[in-house]
Amino acid sequence: xxxxxxxxxxxxxxxxxxxxxxxxxxxxxxxxxxxxxxxxxxxxxxxxxxxxxxxxxxxxxxxxxxxxxxxxxxxxxxxxxxxxxxxxxxxxxxxxxxxxxxxxxxxxxxxxxxxxxxxxxxxxxxxxxxxxxxx
Numbered sequence: 001x002x003x004x005x006x007x008x009x010x011x012x013x014x015x016x017x018x019x020x021x022x023x024x025x026x027x028x029x030x031x032x033x034x035x036x037x038x039x040x041x042x043x044x045x046x047x048x049x050x051x052x053x054x055x056x057x058x059x060x061x062x063x064x065x066x067x068x069x070x071x072x073x074x075x076x077x078x079x080x081x082x083x084x085x086x087x088x089x090x091x092x093x094x095x096x097x098x099x100x101x102x103x104x105x106x107x108x109x110x111x112x113x114x115x116x117x118x119x120x121x122x123x124x125x126x127x128x129x130x131x132x133x134x135x
Contacts, residue, residue, distance in 0.1 A: 009104055009129075015054035017067045018046045024074055027082040028089060028112070035082070039112055041089070042121065045070050045097055046107040053102035065102050073099075086110050086124040094128050105129045 022045070025038035049065055056063035073096040083089045090110045097106035111123030 009048055013051055014048045014104065015051055016046055016048050017054065017065065018044070019067060019070055019074075020044055022071065022074060024078040026078050026089065028084075028086065030084050034115075038078075040114055041078075041086075042111045042113055042123075043074055043093060044107075044109045045074075045093065047097050047100075047103045048105040049102050050104060065100055069100065070097060086112065086122075087126075090124045090126050094126050098128050098130065103130065 022043045024041055024043065026041045027035070027038050028041065029035060029039065047065070047067070047070070053065050074093060077089070077092055077096070083092075090108055093110070094106055094108045097103060097108060106128045107125070108127075109123055109125035111121035113121040115122050
């Protein structure tokens with residue numbers, strides 16, 4: 001996720017927060033060999049916030065969006081259920097990212113690095129943008 005993609009947000013009035021290469025073990029996959037044991041999933045999450053939700057004149061955590069809600073939420077998802085599809089997992093993580101009312105946009109990717117010996121990873125990426133009045 002190192003490509004800069006422009007969302008229809010004014011970059012001078014928004015800030016991007018991210019969790020890069022978060023690794024968690026998930027019960028995920030449709031194949032029998034995938035169901036035998038949890039698999040490593042590499043997750044990247046980017047969220048865009050209005051500057052007002054991302055600045056603190058006091059240098060205080062309670063003035064800004066604490067991205068720890070993303071890390072904790074992913075850890076909870078990792079133990080919550082079996083996922084057949086990465087698409088479903090990626091959607092759930094995007095739902096988590098957008099659950100904070102200050103988040104205006106989110107970009108989420110999941111990758112399974114241990115599936116094929118000749119491929120670095122297989123994965124999914126999705127984007128969400130909050131429209132006026134909802135998602």
